Amino acid sequence: MHISGFINFRTLAVIGLGLIGGSFARDIKRLGLAERVLGYEINPEYRKLIHKQNFVDYLGDKPDEELSKAELILLAVPVKTFEEIIPKILPYISKKVIITDVGSVKLPLIKLMNRPDYKNIRFIGGHPIAGSEYFGPSAAKDNLFAGKRLILTPFIESDPIVVERVRSMWVSIGAIVSEMEPKSHDELFASVSHLPHLLAYASIQAISNSESPDVLKHSGAGLKDFSRIASSSPTMWSDIFLENQNNLIPKISIFKEILNELEDSILKKDKEKLIKILENAKTERDRWMT
Amino acid sequence: MHISGFINFRTLAVIGLGLIGGSFARDIKRLGLAERVLGYEINPEYRKLIHKQNFVDYLGDKPDEELSKAELILLAVPVKTFEEIIPKILPYISKKVIITDVGSVKLPLIKLMNRPDYKNIRFIGGHPIAGSEYFGPSAAKDNLFAGKRLILTPFIESDPIVVERVRSMWVSIGAIVSEMEPKSHDELFASVSHLPHLLAYASIQAISNSESPDVLKHSGAGLKDFSRIASSSPTMWSDIFLENQNNLIPKISIFKEILNELEDSILKKDKEKLIKILENAKTERDRWMT
Numbered sequence: 227m228h229i230s231g232f233i234n235f236r237t238l239a240v241i242g243l244g245l246i247g248g249s250f251a252r253d254i255k256r257l258g259l260a261e262r263v264l265g266y267e268i269n270p271e272y273r274k275l276i277h278k279q280n281f282v283d284y285l286g287d288k289p290d291e292e293l294s295k296a297e298l299i300l301l302a303v304p305v306k307t308f309e310e311i312i313p314k315i316l317p318y319i320s321k322k323v324i325i326t327d328v329g330s331v332k333l334p335l336i337k338l339m340n341r342p343d344y345k346n347i348r349f350i351g352g353h354p355i356a357g358s359e360y361f362g363p364s365a366a367k368d369n370l371f372a373g374k375r376l377i378l379t380p381f382i383e384s385d386p387i388v389v390e391r392v393r394s395m396w397v398s399i400g401a402i403v404s405e406m407e408p409k410s411h412d413e414l415f416a417s418v419s420h421l422p423h424l425l426a427y428a429s430i431q432a433i434s435n436s437e438s439p440d441v442l443k444h445s446g447a448g449l450k451d452f453s454r455i456a457s458s459s460p461t462m463w464s465d466i467f468l469e470n471q472n473n474l475i476p477k478i479s480i481f482k483e484i485l486n487e488l489e490d491s492i493l494k495k496d497k498e499k500l501i502k503i504l505e506n507a508k509t510e511r512d513r514w515m516t
Numbered sequence: 517m518h519i520s521g522f523i524n525f526r527t528l529a530v531i532g533l534g535l536i537g538g539s540f541a542r543d544i545k546r547l548g549l550a551e552r553v554l555g556y557e558i559n560p561e562y563r564k565l566i567h568k569q570n571f572v573d574y575l576g577d578k579p580d581e582e583l584s585k586a587e588l589i590l591l592a593v594p595v596k597t598f599e600e601i602i603p604k605i606l607p608y609i610s611k612k613v614i615i616t617d618v619g620s621v622k623l624p625l626i627k628l629m630n631r632p633d634y635k636n637i638r639f640i641g642g643h644p645i646a647g648s649e650y651f652g653p654s655a656a657k658d659n660l661f662a663g664k665r666l667i668l669t670p671f672i673e674s675d676p677i678v679v680e681r682v683r684s685m686w687v688s689i690g691a692i693v694s695e696m697e698p699k700s701h702d703e704l705f706a707s708v709s710h711l712p713h714l715l716a717y718a719s720i721q722a723i724s725n726s727e728s729p730d731v732l733k734h735s736g737a738g739l740k741d742f743s744r745i746a747s748s749s750p751t752m753w754s755d756i757f758l759e760n761q762n763n764l765i766p767k768i769s770i771f772k773e774i775l776n777e778l779e780d781s782i783l784k785k786d787k788e789k790l791i792k793i794l795e796n797a798k799t800e801r802d803r804w805m806t
Contacts (some may be wrong), residue, residue: 251522256796306787330671343601355734355735355736356535356736357736357738358737374736375734375736377734382719396605405736412726414734415734417722417723417726417727418723418727418732418734418735418736418739419735419736419738419739421719421722421723422719422738422739422742422743423738424775424778425715425719425742425775426742426797427770427793427797427798428771428774428775428778428797429711429712429715429793430797430798430800430801431774431775431793431796431797432707432711432767432770432771432774433707433708433711433772433796433800433801434796434800435770436707436767437704437707437708438768439800439803439804442708442804443804444645444665444667444694444696444704444705444708445580445645445708445709445804446645446646446647446664446665446708446709447519447648448647448712448713448744448745449708449709450744450805451713451741451742451744451745452712452715452716452741452744452745453712453801454738454741454742455738455741455742456797456798456801457798457801457802457805460791460795460798461791462795464790464791464794467778467782467790468787468790469710471782471783471785474782475779475782475783476726477722477726478775478779480722480726481718481719481722482772482775483722484721484722484725485714485718485768485772488714488717488718488757489765489768492757492758492761492764492765493761493765495565495758495761497596497754497758500719500754500757500758501750501754503717503721503752504750504753505726505750506721506724507716507717507718507720507721507746508717508720508727508746508747508748508750510720510721510723510724511720511743511746511747512747513605513729514729514732514735515560515740515747
């Protein structure tokens with residue numbers, strides 16, 4: 227199968243076959259965008275599932291000789307593990323390989339790839355906005371990226387041919403691709419994604435510290451939706467919080483200031499001020515969602 | 517129409533015809549649970565909509581002589597306005613009337629109804645867990661309460677006949693009714709509802725303070741669900757926060773402690789501690805949701 231504008235890969239490799247890597251591999255294979263899809267997954271339980279579901283043509287537990295055939299490698303592992311994984315794949319990769327990723331924090335990996343010994347690797351960072359509280363290969367599914375945003379974060383030395391190749395690959399599986407500076411990306415996502423995740427985890431912990439579990443059945447749809455992201459992967463999110471701490475910590479401070487302002491207006495029974503903050507938040511939220 | 521176990525009302529009145537009051541009136545009328553439904557709504561824009569949608573048999577802008585015919589009055593107005601509304605309905609109500617409400621905070625109204633001059637009114641508090649970020653009569657709909665929880669908060673002097681009458685009314689429109697002590701109710705809902713609403717408003721305000729609106733289109737489903745309740749009615753929620761401040765303020769403190777702990781473990785790069793908190797929160801949330 228050949229999709230207009232897209233040049234098929236002969237061999238493509240996915241390292242990490244969870245929700246994102248697994249769904250990506252499924253789409254590539256199903257749509258025939260590569261003749262052969264290699265998968266690498268360290269977790270033996272995950273490997274069992276992947277074998278059953280048959281969404282790669284070759285499955286290894288760690289980088290090996292097969293990897294040298296890959297024209298593109300997608301890293302779909304927790305962001306903190308990049309530093310360990312790059313040296314493990316280096317002995318096997320071809321000089322022409324394109325490496326891309328799907329991490330929620332971009333600058334640390336780009337800095338890593340700018341090290342003198344990695345500088346010749348053709349790398350471009352990517353971030354699909356397609357996460358979920360469900361994770362692992364059992365959550366992987368067809369068309370996960372269809373209609374979802376994908377942000378590429380080229381930097382000054384990125385090869386435009388590489389950027390274009392990766393862009394057209396994502397477009398071929400339905401993603402809406404845009405570009406952003408890596409630094410702006412990490413700052414923005416600290417606000418719109420990492421802070422909300424941290425607050426969702428914190429609020430569930432606060433509620434469970436102060437209420438007995440059996441009364442929680444009384445909670446409604448509000449808490450259910452608000453806290454959905456607190457069911458996300460603790461390993462993945464602890465990595466994201468740690469990798470993006472320079473951006474996240476200032477956002478926590480801004481949040482705390484607002485929370486203190488709200489608390490203060492409640493304590494002082496300052497209804498006017500309270501309504502003003504709530505109205506402003508509602509207006510902003512309604513505007514984003516339209 | 518006569519639903520088994522339920523004795524129809526001849527006349528029933530709803531004061532405040534927003535999402536909850538409007539949906540309630542629609543169900544009562546549609547299912548014929550009262551021969552006549554009276555509605556009172558102070559907002560002229562709302563009245564226009566209600567006239568069009570025809571979900572009451574009589575519509576007034578303020579309590580009047582008609583109200584004396586009501587066997588049951590449902591108060592569906594913001595909780596802070598109870599104190600103003602009770603004296604306005606008093607001159608018109610029959611001695612036998614049952615008054616109930618749908619407010620998210622129970623103790624202040626129960627204290628109010630225990631005042632010597634109100635003590636003879638047959639009152640029972642209620643709280644349907646059926647809110648939404650949409651409000652006003654345009655959001656009112658059939659079957660809003662079907663399968664939703666409704667909490668009755670009888671107190672020591674509540675007449676069991678009154679409790680039973682109100683219970684069977686809610687059951688007749690599909691609600692799952694349970695009982696709770698008013699004090700426990702207010703403490704629990706400070707955690708599972710009022711705190712999450714406050715945090716959702718605060719986080720949207722924090723994000724909008726630190727990012728330009730045009731970049732927010734990049735946010736994903738996580739933020740959308742997390743912040744849905746920040747689109748709720750500012751008037752209604754400022755009232756709830758103020759009315760339940762005695763319970764809410766301590767919950768804010770517990771939340772802040774957890775947030776500080778998380779922040780601290782990020783600053784100290786204490787991955788183990790961070791994962792432990794996230795895992796605990798995930799476990800709790802997953803358990804509630806099953």
